[in-house]
Amino acid sequence: MYWLRLLRARLRGLLRRRSVEREMEEELRFHLRMRAQENVRGGMAPDEAERAALRSFGQWPRIKEACRDVKGGGGVETLLQDMRFGARTLAKNPGFTLVVTLTLALGIGANTAIFSFVNAVLLRSVPVAEPERLVYVFGGTRTSPYSVSSYPDYLDYRARNDVFSDLIAYSPITLSLNSGEQVDTVTGLIVTGNYFDVLGVRPRVGRAFLPEEDTTPGGHPVAVVSHGLWQSRFGADPGVVGRKLLLNGQQFTVVGVAPADFNGADTGRTSDIYVPMAMQALVRPPRGGYSGEMNPDLLSKRGPRWLDIVGRLKPGVTEEQAQAAMSTLAAQLSQSYPDTNREQTATVSPLAKGDPEQRGRLVSVAGLLLAVVGLVLLIACANVANLLLARAASRRKEISIRLALGASRGRLVRQLLTESLLLSLLGGALGLLLGVWLVKTMRTYSAPANFFPVAFDFSLDGNVLGFTLLLSVLTGLLFGIAPALQASKPDLVVALKDETALVPGASGRGGRRFTLRDLLVVAQVALSLVLLISAGLFLRSLRKAQGIDPGFDPSRVVTMPLNINLLRYTKTQGQDFYRQVLERVTALPGVQSATLTRTPPLSGASRQSTVVIAGREAPESGSNTENSGGAGGESVPSNITLASSVGQDYFETLNIPLLRGRDFNAQDREGAPGVAIVNETFARRYFPGEDPIGMRVSLAGAQGPWLEVVGLARDGKYVTLGEVPAPFLYQPLAQRHESGMVLMLRTSGDPSGLVPAVRREVHSIEPNLPLTNARLMEELLSTSLYPARMGAVLIGVFGLLALVLASVGLYGVMSYSVSRRTREIGIRMALGARGGDVLRLVLRQSMTLVAFGVALGLGAAFAATRLLAGFLYGVSPTDPAAFIGIAALLSIVSLAASLVPARRAATVDPLVAFRYE
């Protein structure tokens, strides 16, 4: 009841502010008249009486203020009033407002940009129905639990569980898409027929798959296309349903278009075309090595694992229950099928968490970046707080008068905080724009084309907006609270008499203590030192990485993938095609030599094979695993070697020296005795102290076929630049045919100018081959350096930003201090101090602050940079060169920043100084 009345009164106060104000005015005026009359009755002259009344009413403004506080709309009303007042104050000091807004915009913008990244990669959920009920069911082993499953396993999971309402399975696949006019490579997804239904995704146009379309192998060549592909390739034609496409040479009919925001169940992976599982044998390219033969039917085999599985939990079933049920099921399967399923596990994990291993890496990168931009923002806050403190000192008189007029301290603090919030919101708005721009810039030119194999949606959403708003408010409070408290300290008398007395720290008396402003500068120096040292470490790491010898000469080498496995060539056709390509390309003017390889060095892909040495114990039956996705860095298990089939002239084209033995030649053809060339690490590991030439090895188990080592090649880098030396074995392509080869050529002139000619030659042999990914070898090399370079650039830029902010802060504090001490300096000079003495005096003051900051910063950096160890190559996280060098750099910049105010102090004219006060 009481509250209701209060609310009504306040609301009335707010709505009828004008009239309430007028009533108040009128009431007080009436009082004044009454008082005057009273005075007249007491025997005063009328005008005298009026003056006396006014005198007794001298506190009129204060009374009105007090009444307004009680009466007015309370919170809202004062807030509006404060905001108006704040806006006026800020508009009156455009320079100050601009500097603060820009400083904050830089800090907040950096945070917005990094948060957009975090949001896109870690927080966004895919647009499916009830995503919280969807979980991955990873196949795998105890040591590597987050892997893939086989189709029969999927069928068993589906038939024999009581925790999922349904399960889907899918697998990505590269497809050549021929829609009539042009041929492209697109990303496809082979999906079970219930894929869209279980995810709860309704096609935008047409329909999803019908249950019967996923029953007969090869029976229903139908496809759902993504919204993006529908727009780019079909001009958003609403009549697209029924259109025919050629996917890997097979005719398919479009039945539907996926919704615009849907790119598949996995965050970060996009698919352009969906085809039913039953069609997999037709679209799936034949496995490397046995081109053209029909793919072994993956759907009936439990051994090959290639599927991601996602399940929808039944209502009320928890993740733990699902995990328990799936573990039991996996154990049963490993008993029933010991050959294929021994030690196989099933691991349940929320869909929203993505691939837990990849997520772990992303979380650590995100954490690092957020920490870095967080530091930048802290430094910006310290700067702004410092500026506000300086301004508060100059607003001292205004504030004192307001205090004298009866404004309470709380009221003043609120007013000052409102101003801070206005500033931070302004900064936040600008920062948001800056952040969006940063994200756009970073995306368009930073990442090499295929560095992120995945696509993320970086667009602005509620999360990012909310984050920026929250950050702005917190920032405003953070930098505003201390200055507001200090400025509103009610020591009026002193303030009104003499401002200078209020800055004890700057007056240089004995036993001088740090002022709040000094502490802020110390903190800034320390924080920016931490950032700069991190940047320095990244820079040194990049230098180290750039100095790595890749073991081959990347200059003027072009690579061009020839994905004939999209064309369903037979082995003979394939061999023929490769021979023709090499013949024609080598004949081109400007081409020095040309060759083929399954995996170009540093492309991030490798083939790993189990090595068996003739005459020694065979460990296990041979196996091959294709690994695309950079298993680099980790050392290869002792019986595993990296391997690749290469064409003739491989070593010549890449300038890899052969240390012993011979190169492959035309005699090493199919049917001739098998040969191999190994690298130094291979030789050291398997033939220590022996001559590798003439040794016999097998990559296919103890039964052979055996390969004779005929040459020894120099070590190089194969998967990533940072990897430890790995064993490598080369086989002639003629003896181990593979279908997805990459053409590599060394040119005598500009390599990129030759690409169109090469493309023409290849197309004259096979017009249907998509040739989109021609890359310079040097690009591949720089791709390999990308993480190191990106780290150095990002953290370096933020570190420089921090350095600039800290220098500005130091400059500000010193200038202010010098201007406060003008009189003192004047006296000193009048007493005989020379310019040099004053210069030293001021510099000593500022360098004391810097020294404290550097000491603190070095300690903090020592503790913090350990966290960087995982990101650095060849540099210790406590690298003395980086620590000492950066500390010196920071000190020099600080010295420069305080030199200007110090020189100003040194040229003070004593006469002017005395008049100044």
Added chain:
Amino acid sequence: MPKRDAKLLAGTLDMLILKALSLGPLHGFGVGQRIMQMSADALRVEEGSLYPALYRIEQQGWITSEWGVSDNNQRAKFYSLTRAGRRQLQVEEENWVRLAEAVFKVMQTN
């Protein structure tokens, strides 16, 4: 003005205002006058305290105000006690008497 006194005054002043109004509606100036009369010129209420107090009490719902005409034919805002205000006055009077007795006892102790 030292804050402590102001605070002590606030509660007492509210009570005095309620008491003054318990005899009939008055405008702000009148409230001050009546308190002065009732205290035989011992208590002068400063305008700076009076009006904020009036507004505060009105906000509490213990008094209401309406515009009327004063004895000398001028527009003035008149305050009058509400039912809740009457109750409040009673409560405050009792508290005050208890407090005054207690203080008196303390002061009587030798």
